[in-house]
Amino acid sequence: MNEDEPSLYLNAWDAGWFQIKQVNKQFPSSNYQEFTEKFSKLKQKIANNVYKLGMLIK
Numbered sequence: 001m002n003e004d005e006p007s008l009y010l011n012a013w014d015a016g017w018f019q020i021k022q023v024n025k026q027f028p029s030s031n032y033q034e035f036t037e038k039f040s041k042l043k044q045k046i047a048n049n050v051y052k053l054g055m056l057i058k
Helices: 018-025 029-050
Strands: none
Touching: none
């Protein structure tokens, strides 16, 4: 993949979510879709409890 899409810098030391998203656009994976759904649910749980649990003060 790195040879086919050198502009993505997949072998870079700081490759991260941007590269994963770009590869997933070309080669969709049900695992990635499942991850994004579960991550979204986790973000919502954290957002709902951040003040309740004293992580931030209003």
